[in-house]
Amino acid sequence: xxxxxxxxxxxxxxxxxxxxxxxxxxxxxxxxxxxxxxxxxxxxxxxxxxxxxxxxxxxxxxxxxxxxxxxxxxxxxxxxxxxxxxxxxxxxxxxxxxxxxxxxxxxxxxxxxxxxxxxxxxxxxxxxxxxxxxxxxxxxxxxxxxxxxxxxxxxxxxxxxxxxxxxxxxxxxxxxxxxxxxxxxxxxxxxxxxxxxxxxxxxxxxxxxxxxxxxxxxxxxxxxxxxxxxxxxxxxxxxxxxxxxx
Numbered sequence: 716x717x718x719x720x721x722x723x724x725x726x727x728x729x730x731x732x733x734x735x736x737x738x739x740x741x742x743x744x745x746x747x748x749x750x751x752x753x754x755x756x757x758x759x760x761x762x763x764x765x766x767x768x769x770x771x772x773x774x775x776x777x778x779x780x781x782x783x784x785x786x787x788x789x790x791x792x793x794x795x796x797x798x799x800x801x802x803x804x805x806x807x808x809x810x811x812x813x814x815x816x817x818x819x820x821x822x823x824x825x826x827x828x829x830x831x832x833x834x835x836x837x838x839x840x841x842x843x844x845x846x847x848x849x850x851x852x853x854x855x856x857x858x859x860x861x862x863x864x865x866x867x868x869x870x871x872x873x874x875x876x877x878x879x880x881x882x883x884x885x886x887x888x889x890x891x892x893x894x895x896x897x898x899x900x901x902x903x904x905x906x907x908x909x910x911x912x913x914x915x916x917x918x919x920x921x922x923x924x925x926x927x928x929x930x931x932x933x934x935x936x937x938x939x940x941x942x943x944x945x946x947x948x949x950x951x952x953x954x955x956x957x958x959x960x961x
Contacts, residue, residue: 728881770798844895
């Protein structure tokens with residue numbers, strides 16, 4: 716039976732990651748569909764005010780209506796890290812709750828996907844290698860700390876727009892991960908769904924010698940987890956080297 720998870724994705728920066736994720740998972744025998752609908756990004760800026768507006772429930776509901784019209788999905792995930800953690804832990808919970816109520820389906824967001832993936836890997840100390848400005852990256856660190864994760868290092872890159880992040884290739888991503896790593900970290904997190912990373916996950920993990928969790932990777936994992944779908948796909952890194960549900 717095919718598991719179908721719908722994703723609400725802001726703008727048009729790295730949406731091609733989701734067809735790649737679907738293809739790799741299906742090549743590994745997972746039997747999934749990962750349809751995506753774009754939400755109105757509003758102002759493309761990694762600023763708190765813009766992110767709060769980007770993640771507003773009204774914007775998500777508009778995208779949800781479009782998703783439901785085109786795809787019979789079984790769960791939905793808000794595929795955005797910054798416009799979920801910017802609300803804080805409790806605010807992000809409320810965002811997901813309202814999304815679930817509007818959809819009548821299990822729902823989550825990329826921020827909770829990171830927390831769940833960290834727990835699934837059995838690690839507790841992480842380094843954040845973010846494309847965001849430092850103040851926004853610090854809000855992600857605060858969110859993770861609220862889930863019991865220890866953030867041992869944090870690096871912001873000062874990039875304001877998702878459009879610029881979407882232009883980064885292999886070399887920029889590898890440099891971000893390497894510079895954001897820390898010897899005390901058990902995993903390195905790259906928290907931006909505008910960033911292309913899926914093609915290089917095993918390479919990044921081999922270079923750093925530890926798990927690397929990236930936004931689109933964990934978002935897909937979270938959607939399958941909501942359905943209790945056990946997907947094993949080593950091409951998507953250590954997170955997918957084990958079933959998505961413990």
